[in-house]
Amino acid sequence: MKRSSLSGVLLAGIMLLAAAALPVQAEIYTYQDGQGMFIYADDLGKIPVKYRSRATLIDDSTAVSVIDADTPPGGNAKAGAKPARKQAKVKERFSGTIEMYVTEWCPVCKDAEKYLKQMNYPYNKYDVEKDKSAKERAAEYPGRGVPLIIVGKRNFRGFSPEALEQYMRD
DSSP states (O other), X not given: OOHHHHHHHHHHHHHXXXXXXXXXXXXXXXXXXXXXXXXXXXXXGXXXXXXXGGOEEOOGGGOOOOOOTTSOTTSOOOTTOOOOOOOOOOOOOOOSOEEEEEOTTOHHHHHHHHHHHHXXXXXXXXXXXXXXXHHHHHHTSSSOOSOEEEETTEEEESOOHHXXXXXXXX
């Protein structure tokens, strides 16, 4: 083998080892789908086109580390000390009245109302095309479109039984 081709192979090998030693970082994107759920993806191409404009790249420099809550700042817990038992806080299911902003012609609104009736959930329905004050109240919430469903202090636009049940639990 010629000296120049040997040095070329050696140089390529060194470059390959150097590249392998570089830190690897994955990109993670998040977006909110039509039901208000946050979805994560590791490739922008995996996000449906209609949601790509909403997608944001998660910056890992803002990542949070979680430590044992019984460990004092600095990480110096007493040797042999047992962590205090914590009472689990039981979340109560939402039991108030759901508010729903709709239009008469909206098939998703009709599905949402049918589901609310089927589940015997108390709700108030407001037609944003017939009630000017309802339209103004609905405009105060982020996003566009109907139905706008308000469960306590939380809200989402669109409808799926799964999303509603999640809001009822949280």
